[in-house]
Amino acid sequence: MLWLIQIGYPVASIRAGSSGIMTATQVGIWELEFQSSRGDFDVQGYTLAMLDNRGNFGKTLADIGPRTVSARVAGTGCDAKENSTVLQGTILLNGRKVVEVNP
Secondary structure, eight states: OEEEEEEEEEEEEEEEOTTSOEEEEEEEEEEEEEEETTEEEEEEEEEEEEEEEEOGGGOEEEEEEEEEEEEEEEEEEEETTOOEEEEEEEEEEEOOOOOOOOO
16 A cells, blocks of 8 residues: 655645646645555655646546656655664656545
8 A cells, every 4th residue: 555645745836727627736744655555654745746636537536636746756665574774765656546436
């Protein structure tokens, strides 16, 4: 499971098109936390996110969400045997899957 947590207040530029599509560019500090049976990590750093409200099949969503995230990060992690490590690098997330949940 991967969690994206925004820390503090980001700086954003938002544009609304005549078709109802909103796009945004956002910079800020994000924490990215990943957990699995094979290991985990918790890193944070300067993050550039491209967001929009495009849904599936030409639909528009009620709010904007990340489509691409690029983060220069540092933090800690461990493998399945709980061997600790210190991490530094870049994380790139690209694309998304929109799933509609009916209560």
